[in-house]
Amino acid sequence: MLKHRRFATKTVAAVFFATYGMVAHATVPFVVKDIFLEGLQQIQPGAVFAYLPLKQGDIFTDAKGSESIRALYATGFFSNVKVLAQHDVVVVNLKEKPIISLINLSGNHEFSKENLTNVLRAVGLSNGSHYNKTLIDKSRQELKRQYLIRGFYAAEVKTAVKSIDRKHISLLFLVIEGPRAQISQIHFIGNTAFSSSRLRNEMRLSTSNWFSWYTKSNLYSPKQLADDLENIRSYYLNRGYLEFNIDSTRVLISPDKKNIHLTITLNEGEPYQVSSIHLTGNLLGKKNEFDRLLRMKPGDRFSEEKLQSSTRAILRNLNAYGYAFSSISIRPEIDKEHQTVSLVLRVDLGRRIYVRHINIAGNNKTRDEVIRREMRQLESSWLDNQKLILSKDRISRLGYFADVDMTVLPVDGIDDQVDIDVKVTEKPTGATTLGVGFSSSDKIVLSATTSQDNVFGSGTSLSVDINTAYMYRTLAVTQVNPYFTIDGIKRIIDVYYRTYYPLYYSTNSSFRFIATGGNLKFGIPFSEADIVYFGVGVEQNRLDIDSSMSKNYIDYVNKLGCTSNNIPITISWSSDTRDNALAPSDGYYAQANAEYGTSIGTVHYYKADLQAQYYYAFDRGVVLGLNLKGGYGNGLDGKPYPIFKNYFAGGAGSVRGYESGSLGPRDQATNDPIGGAKMIVGNIECMFPLPGTGYNRAIRLFTFLDIGNVWGTEDNSTDKNSLRYGYGLGLAWISPIGPLKLSLGFPLIKHNDDQYQKLQFQVGTAF
Known part of the structure; x- marks a missing residue:
């Protein structure tokens, strides 16, 4: 049977594997009758046997002994592992690493202790972990990386280990944040059509200015730089520079790690004009209607923004005719000699889609009709994405729901029909609000409002407003029925009592x-x-x-x-x-x-x-x-x-x-x-x-x-x-x-x- 014993092995029969896994003597293979564990203090024997690739009944060889040593070292729990063979019994002698019972952080100001603790936990280091120098080095590098992301390029992280007793240690991460690196220069190379100051206006990153303390725009971020470069690219493409390219981007940090210099090298190319623009494909016999939606004409300078706007407008119109999954492919033909581009926009209608059912869920209190009457997309009609968006907006504006979700689901076995699932998450529609405000004319304003926006789930609202200020006081009761009739006629009933003083009259006066x-x-x-x-x-x-x-x-x-x-x-x-x-x-x-x-x-x-x-x-x-x-x-x-x-x-x-x-x-x-x-x-x-x-x-x-x-x-x-x-x-x-x-x-x-x-x-x- 497998055993854990604490007594010393009296003899080393055949093989001695040292901490480096070296073979002292060759071992004659044998069938393992039993396995003994020595030296365990904190770790349970079952955990060791779970990692050990050697089981009772296996054939023990030198290779199997080396594999066992490597596996136990890989757990990170042990500082010394020996495997001894004694006749048909294997003895595993272990020396446990100390346990980290306390992790302290010092010198951190930019990050809270909780944030950095979560970073260490994500790496695998936490209270109760075994001491592992490799893991601690990895944790130190990860903490430093977090500071580099924030622009602290001079940041250093040091570690100190202190022994508590034979089995436990404490670990200290000492952070020296240093100064935060700021962008001191943004330089463009290769731009002739537009000035460097104009291109810098397209960037969120900037050099230090009066508002940098609030915007943090002078702090370098790789992600923000990528977004800024895309903005610059769009700026050129929207002005006809089809061959525009960003050749390189250099980020240089000063020796004192306080300043960052950005150098962006551009290749502008030449501006292109549109020589022709054609719509092809199935246009439903409405080519003239769709041509009017094109924002670019022959002779205009090319603009990526106008091209995308034109395609979106055409797709919206196609959606209104039930072709919700239509698409437009764009084929540009560039004439580099004359700096012109010919555009061919091919329309693929796809299949016309109809709405079979509109299913509503989540409205435990609100009646179905309250939601359905806000739907502009109707059953048995063409699917129109714009009507779906409008329907969702109208339902959201009711104020009865914390979330409104619409999902278009295909109908099994039918290619041209879909169902629409409308899922709402109701929120409390009754509220009592107390407020205190101040304005330069009315001085202190006190207000109280009790309202119920969805009385009994009917969609009607009832509110009581009380306001008092230096110049006026109000008590009002209002009831609103947004669908007094089935045609959507709204009814509003308002009862009020107001007192107010004309301007420049004191409240000491009874007037x-x-x-x-x-x-x-x-x-x-x-x-x-x-x-x-x-x-x-x-x-x-x-x-x-x-x-x-x-x-x-x-x-x-x-x-x-x-x-x-x-x-x-x-x-x-x-x-x-x-x-x-x-x-x-x-x-x-x-x-x-x-x-x-x-x-x-x-x-x-x-x-x-x-x-x-x-x-x-x-x-x-x-x-x-x-x-x-x-x-x-x-x-x-x-x-x-x-x-x-x-x-x-x-x-x-x-x-x-x-x-x-x-x-x-x-x-x-x-x-x-x-x-x-x-x-x-x-x-x-x-x-x-x-x-x-x-x-x-x-x-x-x-x-x-x-x-x-x-x-x-x-x-x-x-x-x-x-x-x-x-x-x-x-x-x-x-x-x-x-x-x-x-x-x-x-x-x-x-x-x-x-x-x-x-x-x-x-x-x-x-x-």
Whole structure:
């Protein structure tokens, strides 16, 4: 039987294998009757026998003994191994390596101890491991490699071993990080068509600048360099340089390992023009339609970007006809003598695909119909990838699901049909939110919202909003049914109670507006982007007056009283094609609203509001944003325009550089701004990435020019001289609480009564 014994072998019968596996005497082969293990302290005998390639009943030879020694050394558990043959018994004498009971790290600042411990564990070194010099050297090199990746080229890692007792040791990794190497030079060789500074603008890596502490763009990264070289390649290909090539890239580290010099050698070649471009293949008899989608024409300079954009547009159109798996192969024919290229685009339609079933899963609470009514891809119709994308976006925008996944599955045995599996992961749709905020106009803002966005899985929402700030307080209850009818007509019910102080009035005064009412509104969608609303409301506006009231308010109260009842009728329209609601860079947003205060109430008036936004993206992340807001109102039947419907302008979100709500008519007695019935505000913003951050939308700089003012119903002086202009710069940040804009504004035109405020900020939408 196999045994583990601790007594010493009395005699060495035939063979002695030393620690180097050398044979002292030749051994006559014999059948192993038993195997004894000597010297074990920590390791279990079963573990040793598992590694030992020698078993009871095997034929023992010199070669078998050498193989056993090598196998046991390979475990890394032993510092000395001897195999002794005594008659028909084999004795294995072992000396265990000490166990590493403690691993310490010192001098590490760039990485946490936890991160480096995980690196050591990945290599195979951890507390409880046997001492293995080879493994420790490997671990030391891996730690150094982690620092090299971060740019610490002068980093050193040293090890120290300390004995705890006969069986245990502690291991220390001492890290000397040294300075972090920075890119001190990026040099281009061979570029004549474009300057080196222009090419450096296409790179994320850069030399040190004011923002390097934040962007880390001055720290060398092989992966980022590869991405930058690809950006440079695309830059040339998009400008016709078909033969462009990057011949070499040299990365030189200074002797002190503090600086890195990048040298990029280019071969630009010559720019090529498109001599001809042809579409071939099965074009469904719509060649003229597809030709109009080509962004390049004969005589244009070749552009890889325009070519890819053209093929994507053609494929989208083919998808709309059910050819979801169509493809386009491009065959260029280059004429080097005349620097021209002829392009042949061959269309392969593939098979037209139909949707058999749409299966929905994961909606344990939400009803199937709530999801299906958002699907733009229908069963028994052609498969359209664009409709699938739109369907997924619409389901995601419901806000009921943490994740929405759509999978297209082929139908077994049928080549032209697929099933679509829609898998949703529901999330809690009820929420209670408490918030504290601050703005330059409203001071401290406290808010509380209780909402349920998917009541009983029906897709309707119910919310209760409570807001309180320096200038206003609000309590509102809103119920929204997005599919009041099967055709997608939306119904909105809103009940509210609001109190607010006119600007420049202290809360120590009892003067305030109190608005109570409700609205019923229906929204009719006319397209994916356009919706028209029709609404009717009932509201009461009351003025709590005191001695601090301005003359304009006193005159209004004397004429119509402190309480005004109103039944307004509203018609509005909105259209939104922006690519992003928080940080748009393309598309437009427009809305128009008309409100008519019927003669049934105390007041009789009309008002119209218009807002239009447009965004255009230039190269390198620069975005131009235009915003125009206008409002006009007037009284009817000899009644004045309701003073509580007045417009205000000035400040963040309006004409920056002026105090919030300070523009427009003022009270004759107190000189306080009272707003007006006519308002126009225009904003021009040029947004560009923070230097070194690439094209990141989350944080951007911007410059702006604002124009606008407010006028009363009797004031017809809306000429240019009465407008106010503000200009300045700012920082836009998509913060956890929403889009935040910090603006430093200056007025261009100053009047004696104007109030100025240079630093302003707002939390809300883009404009």
